[in-house]
Amino acid sequence: MKVFIVIGAINAFLAVAFGAFGAHGLANKLEPKYLEIWKTGVTYQMFHATGILVAGILLGKVASSSLFTWSGWLMVIGIILFSGSLYLLSLTKVGILGAITPLGGVSFLAAWVLMIIGAVKYL
Template sequence: MTARIILQLAALLGALGVGIGAFGAHGLRKMLEASGRFETFETAVRYQFYHALALLAIGILYHLRPELRGLGTTAWLWLGGVLIFSGSLYVLCLTGINKLGAVTPIGGVLLIAGWITLFLAARQL
């Protein structure tokens, strides 16, 4: 993965986070509160934003230090983690399919693995 792609993914995840968050807060709030899933939805948006900002940072670092190949792995892990973690929570909130809760931890493990690969890549600095 290149620095340009990482930065574009960060921008995309950030833009989607704003859109999804606004839609949840304004268009879906009553439904989410009625189902008791508003906080879950907010958690999904929050983790998406955390990792969009983190991708932005590693995209910049990767642009400056392209020899830090582990940053590409970090980006892939975070992208997969956000898609599975936040994505499964979004689907859970919108459909009520509780079985998706079993998938969410896989996304969390990918997010954690991304932070570990960042730690390992940073040892090269």
């Protein structure tokens, strides 16, 4: 599905941009603990940007698969919740934002399970 190729590429671009911003713009402004949290957000965003691209490619082969469609959308949701909460936590130091992060992690896990099921079923 074209939308996942576009969303995946945008997220990969943003992960590179956020990584560079963290390394150059935040390096002397954040405590090491918060810089590591930022880096974790970037890393997971890039992994799942790639996963979104894979979902899009798989949908090109199996266009009617709700498994791959849901996998892609759950990765988008996961990036917003997981990486987004880590970025906000790093910048604001508001600890309660860390409570949102596991919801993104569960979205990521569900997305990968759906991709596995879809691969077994269709490929």
